[in-house]
Amino acid sequence: MAWLVLGQGIKLVVDQGFVAGDESMLFNSLLLVLVIAFIGSIATYCRFYLMVWLGERVCADIRKALFSHLVTLSPSFFAESRTGEVISRFTSDTTLLQSVVGTGVSMALRSFVMFVGALVLMAITSTTLTLYVFIAVPIILLPIKLLGKKVRYFAKVSQDDVASMGTLIDESLHEIHTLQSYNHEDQSVESFDASAEQIMQSASKRIHYRALLIAMIMFISLSSIFIVAWVGALDVISGAITPGELAAFVFYAVLAGASIATISEVIGDLQKAAGASERIVELMNTSSDIPIGSTFPDATLAPFEPIEKQPLNVNIKGFRVNEQALVDANKPILTLHNIGFSYPSVPEKQIIHEVSFSVMPGQKVAIVGHSGAGKSTLFDLLMRFYDIDYGEILIGDSAQKTISTYDIRRQFALVPQDAVIFATTVLDNIRLSNTTATKEEVIEAAKLAFAHEFILDFVDGYETQLGERGVKLSGGQKQRIAIARAILAKRPILLLDEATSALDASSEKYVKQALDSLMTKTTTLIIAHRLSTVINADNIIVLEKGKVIGQGKHAELMAASPVYKEFVELQLS
Ligand SMILES: Nc1ncnc2c1ncn2[C@@H]1O[C@H](COP(=O)(O)OP(=O)(O)OP(=O)(O)O)[C@@H](O)[C@H]1O
DSSP: OHHHHHHHHHHHIIIIIIITTOHHHHHHHHHHHHHHHHHHHHHHHHHHHHHHHHHHHHHHHHHHHHHHHHTTSOHHHHHHSOHHHHHHIIIIIHHHHHHIIIIIIHHHHHHHHHHHHHHHHHHHHOHHHHHHHHHHHHHHHHHHHHHHHHHHHHHHHHHHHHHHHHHHHHHHHHTHHHHHHTTOHHHHHHHHHHHHHHHHHHHHHHHHHHHHHHHHHHHHHHHHHHHHHHHHHHHHHHTSSOHHHHHHHHHHHHHHHHHHHHHHHHHHHHHHHHHHHHHHHHHHHOOOSSOOOOSOSOTTSOOOOOGGGSOSSOOTTOOBSSSSOBOOTTSOSEEEEEEEEEOTTSTTSEEEEEEEEEEOTTOEEEEEEOTTSSHHHHHHHHTTSSOOSEEEEEETTEEGGGSOHHHHHTTEEEEOSSOOOOSSBHHHHHHTTOTTOOHHHHHHHHHHTTOHHHHHHSTTGGGOBOOGGGTTSOHHHHHHHHHHHHHHHTOSEEEEEOOOSOOOHHHHHHHHHHHHHHHTTSEEEEEOOSHHHHHTOSEEEEEETTEEEEEEOHHHHHHHOHHHHHHHHHHHO
């Protein structure tokens, strides 16, 4: 509004100072114009600050919403989408929205007020001249309509290309070890260059259409202003309007023209942002194929206690179902009844066929079978990362499908084959499974996992930063951290995927001791690769192509199952 008032100042300067030759009036007008400019600048500061702040806020809120949605999605979503692409939604797409809200909308708002104000003041100054301007407006809007669509389309294409590049960077840098060991750097650089050029190509198309849009609008609006100024100059000569009025009118016409140009540019930006938000919304609307489940929809089922009330020392005989009842030591803690499963991405390939077995509280059950037999898949099914196609899984007496995923998962402590370490301190890595644990409890768990000694050897002890993916640890150390994590979780059922990677004899000894100390406390299901693990198991399940082809103790299976016998002989040899 201050800039609009400036037009009136100009009128005063021209008519009463300049044309009338009044010096003191000229000076007063200058003062007035300076004050208006000062007010306008302060207003600009406020507008800029508030709008850019708002842009950042919107961006932060979208990122927060997106992340909290993503962590609820099931593994099948991540199996099908590429992480780099998802990361690009966070970075480039939200940044685009941020700049549109922060800068674009702010400029559009200013331009809109200016445009309307300028039109009103133009009409007051000269109605006829304003009518001429009105004829020009639809001509300006035409290219916006025609070219805007193209801009939007190519904006989406180039954002997609940026996302693919994100995937490429993510994969290459995470797996840099493998790439370098096979001297694959040049090929990686080649694919990256191709990806960067692809972005450049789609961007140039977008830029071309946008540049064309801006140029056309500029040409049409400037030509209109010149024509109107010419008509106005004729009016001044004929005495219909004063020179000051013409000056103010041209000033307003330029303001209005510039505002329209800005608005059209922002519309281009908005179209680009629409592409980005479409992709964000798409991601937000992906729902997990595993319902998180409200806790205990069926009131007749004995509810598990809320986690705060869960006693830290879980009874090895089973887990608490509610305050009154511990699971009966004579009843299975886990029952798989005739289950079948195929991955949602490959529904035609059945991975698990009619598997049935049960696990008693405190038992140590080993699962053996060839690579690809479906052992890890069974673990995923127990924790309900996927839903089974048929059959039933019972946890205690409750059907797995009737329990919330939160409650299912807090019955299990998983030690995966490849221990996962996060880029944080040793303390936080262990505490991941039980965030309320004290440092003393963490140390106790680390001692039980035979990790305490090597942790103390680090300069910063438990506060040592482990680096991305635990690059600062050896294989055996990583495993012991993962075991300490599982001990600290104090969960009733331990799922253990025995590492196949060879550790040196002393590491192996430590890891084995750590595992033994963990297994005595809980019910354990272990995917076994070593004879020493299976020999003492209470029950051994032999899995072959997703089917249970034998179960029993070591001696029974040696006599009854050729596959098991082969496993044992391989171990012995
Ligand atoms: N996300 C997935 N989507 C589709 N198929 C999968 C997926 N994960 C595993 N599979 C397939 O399921 C089968 C069983 O895999 P699983 O990982 O359970 O085997 P495993 O017995 O644990 O093998 P290993 O001992 O080598 O780890 C394999 O044929 C594998 O190709």
